Amino acid sequence: MNNGDFVNVDGRDIRIEGERNLLELIRKAHIELPTFCYHSDLSVYGACRLCIVDIDGMGVVTSCSTQPKAGMVIRTNTAQLRQMRRIYLELLLANHHQGCATCVKSDRCKLQELAVRMGVTEVRFQTKLEAKPLDTSNPSLVRDPNKCILCGDCVRACEEIQGVGAIDFAYRGAATTVAPAFGKTLSEVACVYCGLCASVCPTGAITPRPQIDRVWQALSDERKTVVVQIAPAVRVALGEMFGLEAGVVTTGKMVAALKMLGFDKVFDTSFAADLTVLEETTEFLGRKTRGERLPQFTSCCPAWVKYAEQFCPELLPHLSSCRSPQQMFGSLAKATLPETLGIEREDLFVVSIMPCTAKKFEAQRPEFQAGGHPDVDAVLTTQEFGKMIKQAGIQFNQLTPESLDLPLGFKTGAGVIFGVTGGVSEAVLRFAYEKLTGVKLDSADFAEVRGPQGVRIRQIKLGDVELKLAIVHGLRNARAVAEDVRAGKADYDFVEVMACPGGCIAGAGQPVSFEQDTTQRRTQGLYDADKTLQLHASQENPYLAQCYSSTLDGIGGRRAHELLHTGYSSRKRVMDEGFSVLDPSGAKALEINVCVGTGCYLRGSQRLLQQLVNYVTDQGLERTVDVRATFCFEACDKGPNVKVGEVVMHRCSFEMVRAELDKQLRQVAA
Structure with missing residues (x-):
């Protein structure tokens, strides 16, 4: 044995190959040490103590926080270790x-x-x-x-x-x-x-948060016609709840199960994703031609949209005005299906099956309601859907596959790959190429935008037009890209953002998995599903042409804007009245609120707050003036923001606030 390359684990020599800690090396030796607090994508914490090992010369240590060193002799399964783990x-x-x-x-x-x-x-x-x-x-x-x-x-x-x-x-x-x-x-x-x-x-x-009972109630209501849409990522993950491998496409079995559960129509969110591609690409190319509000950020991820509203409100004009596929489907279904099915609008109940928990929040946003009624009435996660199948006693693996209902169940491969990071960008490129060149694509794949990296910068040439794209997953990565855009350091044309690492296929509503390659297998499952379809570009979906002709007044038309687009505004990050920095006791004649949120903090609000505290203290005004720290005036791009009495001031300096304070104190004294 060359001690420069190996450690000894339970009597076996294991080569060190760049592992960042002993836990990773021991798992490479096919020994699964128990852990609670260890995730390879997160920093090492070492709190649960379950991954302990016994090392000659070191004693009992946590393997997650110990680096491998040549010549170590490690034991993972002694009587002492087993007893300690049980006690923990x-x-x-x-x-x-x-x-x-x-x-x-x-x-x-x-x-x-x-x-x-x-x-x-x-x-x-x-x-x-x-x-x-x-x-x-x-x-x-x-x-x-x-x-x-x-x-x-x-x-x-x-x-x-x-x-x-x-x-x-x-x-x-x-x-x-x-x-x-x-x-x-x-x-x-x-x-x-x-x-x-x-x-x-x-x-x-x-x-x-579950909504299973609400959906069961709707299915039991004879007055209701209940329709359901299935998100792309669900089809490659649901099978895991029934013993199938991650990435196995189960669309046909899902349709059969939903019909058995009592749903009247089963549709595909990928149809609405195809709609999104046509609307979003048209919007993007219009901006590109006019050279305005670039880069265009995607808006299909509700967690990213809420993040932008809270942390990057000045970039909201850069977000696509397109609704997410879930909400496009909901508004289109509520606008067209009542007449098609011969029912009243209030008797149509629309259910979404999503890989995402933020979709539950999105469905309840006031922007996506008509007459006080939501476009999407209930959102189930993949996990909840699996539970409903089990509650009904349906033997999922034995089901004979059935087909989705038309027209809202027909999709192209471009709509299916929306579920993976880079999928939206690739779908947009498939349409943009044809729009810019007038030539149909020989190959639908834009493999350049694919990959697991958290930030991918790609330059794509479509005919004579060169586009610079950023594909991002994880909101910390999105924040970095947004900061570069805000600071003028980046010249992107199009930015795709998904909150979940890997995209929707790794959403919080998907079956829980601790396998390292689950995300990769789900991703490949969606790419394979794209390949098995006859059509791969959204503009090839024949039912979209029919929909635009009969309902939407053409791509970007008046009715399309009414049903498929929306707008967003800045949002407070903390719902709070703030807190007093000085002695809060007693009634005060005048109140000063200083925003200490991120936008204002970066523009100097903390220093301004300290200056005001010092001034009030030096002037002996503690019993008269209440200096408070608050969190958001919803004007983050105009900070520092201060409210003196009822006067709201933007881009404040200490001198500005002091002058207003002195003015109002004189009025109080008078």
């Missing part, structure tokens, strides 16, 4: 709400799985658990702090991958918990409802 699990269980039989995560709970695997048959420690209230304040996620094991996965995912930081550790010692800032609910902070926290949570502490 017992301690977690002692402080854990153990309603496992009724927990929504019961069939895929990592705590439960490891307790069984490690042979934990009793909990010898007394439970000292005070029940904490559930957070059901939003339509997308449920947060149950009683089931949290403080692994920190959600905290790191939210900060490191999405750059949002909506939740963090709070308090100390035995009182430590994971919660949104300032004791708020998720709906009152900057959460974008992407659900990445739920994806990485090993227990039921954060889960997608």
